[in-house]
Amino acid sequence: MAGLVYYSSASGNTRRFVERLGRAAVRIPVSPADPMPPMPGRYVLICPTYADGEGRGAVPKQVIRWLNDPERRAGLCGVIAAGNRNFGPTYALSGRVIADKCNVPLLYSFELAGTSTDIARVTAGLDQIRDQTCSTPRPMTA
Amino acid sequence: MKDLATPRTPRAINWNRIQDPKDLEVWNRLTANFWVPEKVPLSNDVQSWATLTEAEQRLTIRVFTGLTLLDTIQAGVGAPSMMADAATPHEEAVLCNIAFMEAVHARSYSSIFSTLCSTAEVDEAFRWSEENPHLQAKARAILETYAPGADPLKRKIASVFLESFLFYSGFYLPMHWSSRAKLTNTADLIRLIIRDEAIHGYYIGLKFQRGLERETEARREELKEFAFSLMFELYGIEAQYAEELYDGIGLAEEVKAFLHYNANKALMNLGYEPLFPPEACEVSPAILAALSPDSENHDFFSGSGSSYVIGTAVATEDEDWDF
Numbered sequence: 116m117a118g119l120v121y122y123s124s125a126s127g128n129t130r131r132f133v134e135r136l137g138r139a140a141v142r143i144p145v146s147p148a149d150p151m152p153p154m155p156g157r158y159v160l161i162c163p164t165y166a167d168g169e170g171r172g173a174v175p176k177q178v179i180r181w182l183n184d185p186e187r188r189a190g191l192c193g194v195i196a197a198g199n200r201n202f203g204p205t206y207a208l209s210g211r212v213i214a215d216k217c218n219v220p221l222l223y224s225f226e227l228a229g230t231s232t233d234i235a236r237v238t239a240g241l242d243q244i245r246d247q248t249c250s251t252p253r254p255m256t257a
Numbered sequence: 258m259k260d261l262a263t264p265r266t267p268r269a270i271n272w273n274r275i276q277d278p279k280d281l282e283v284w285n286r287l288t289a290n291f292w293v294p295e296k297v298p299l300s301n302d303v304q305s306w307a308t309l310t311e312a313e314q315r316l317t318i319r320v321f322t323g324l325t326l327l328d329t330i331q332a333g334v335g336a337p338s339m340m341a342d343a344a345t346p347h348e349e350a351v352l353c354n355i356a357f358m359e360a361v362h363a364r365s366y367s368s369i370f371s372t373l374c375s376t377a378e379v380d381e382a383f384r385w386s387e388e389n390p391h392l393q394a395k396a397r398a399i400l401e402t403y404a405p406g407a408d409p410l411k412r413k414i415a416s417v418f419l420e421s422f423l424f425y426s427g428f429y430l431p432m433h434w435s436s437r438a439k440l441t442n443t444a445d446l447i448r449l450i451i452r453d454e455a456i457h458g459y460y461i462g463l464k465f466q467r468g469l470e471r472e473t474e475a476r477r478e479e480l481k482e483f484a485f486s487l488m489f490e491l492y493g494i495e496a497q498y499a500e501e502l503y504d505g506i507g508l509a510e511e512v513k514a515f516l517h518y519n520a521n522k523a524l525m526n527l528g529y530e531p532l533f534p535p536e537a538c539e540v541s542p543a544i545l546a547a548l549s550p551d552s553e554n555h556d557f558f559s560g561s562g563s564s565y566v567i568g569t570a571v572a573t574e575d576e577d578w579d580f
Contacts, residue, residue, distance in 0.1 A: 124279075125279055125463055125466075125467070126459060126462065126463045126466065126526075126528075127466070127528060128525060131528075165282070165286075167285075167286050167289040167290060168289060168290040168452065169289070171289075171575070172575065174575070176577055179575065179577045179578055180577070182578075182580075183577075183578065183579040183580065185580075188580070193557070199455050199459075199522070200545060200548045200549040201451045201452060201454065201455035201548065201549075202452055202455055202549070203448050203451070203452060203548065203549050203550065204549060204550055204551045206549040216578065216580070220557050221557065222557040222558060223556055223557060223558060224556075226522065227522055227525040227526070228525045230521065230531060230535050230538070231531075231534075231535055232535040236556065236558055237558070239558060240557070240558030243558070244558075
């Protein structure tokens, strides 16, 4: 079963989404001064989007820091992106950027703190994911 | 006149000493997103405008006049009234930016009008906006909470509702035309406004949540009750406004679904749970696509959407990536 890792800034939208999923989840700290928590084995990353009009800065710096570590990157099974459609073409862009950079599937996107439909779909999806995306054995890291 | 005793030392703003990192983040986003209507080639819509019926044209002008009224209020009263409540000097500066951009939005509707419409048609719409009871009712409901001496957190609630909910009965129409390949340049301009309003609603909602943290449990209850009852009041007005405007072209029910969807998003900006159930929020996919073109909804789990297909990698040149 894949674990969950998420980032949520002061607005707390992604945090509220994760809380409603009711699963164990590891939060990437907001402050760069805080240490990164341990990786929960293979995991799905839930990440909000902070792009400007040109798409710059879509992925929060702290999430980039998390993914810069090769071991943590190796544990990533897929990404779920949050955003707001009102940002037009950059809606949930962070998910597309991470999927592209890390070569993992973009599993789902939702707006702000998500709706009950989003919660139901992601819950069902996470339940089935262990048989699919995370089934490929990855090299063990020392 | 003699100097009055000055209770506080006037202080210069220091952007190198930040109390709330969100102030700088949002300031940078807003200034990077700055635009003016002159940059949008509205005149390319002249031919498309001519394909609308007279009733559709009148509806469009009225809808844009209604939007102009809300932008005028937010530029002249809403954002300035919140400046006095600012928790940091940088928040006050961000609100200056918000006030100015609202004035740009209000100004841009007049650019659309001077490009596409006759003076007489536009004058008629402005008269209509002063006489329409629903439009006037929502403007007054918001202005009441902005009044001098009003509760700072209630002002922020009203402001988020204006930015994230009240505009959408109007924004629906240009998105509808755009989904039918009509007035596409006008829709590009409206999308710039929608993008700005999304940041405004997010930021003011965030400042509301920060303010709430300092309140007692009883006050939090009071503010939540206020927020939901104001939402009910505004929704009641909006539903009537939408019926009056859109019944003629058979879109009133679709517009209401769009209102429910946006009401939920406005509540989320304040940190509250959605009010309307998912089945009441089923917005037409054409409208969603018009809102966020080139960004499909990804649902790998259910196999819909483009799942594995990954968009072209824009914005990955961030120097922070190590791989």
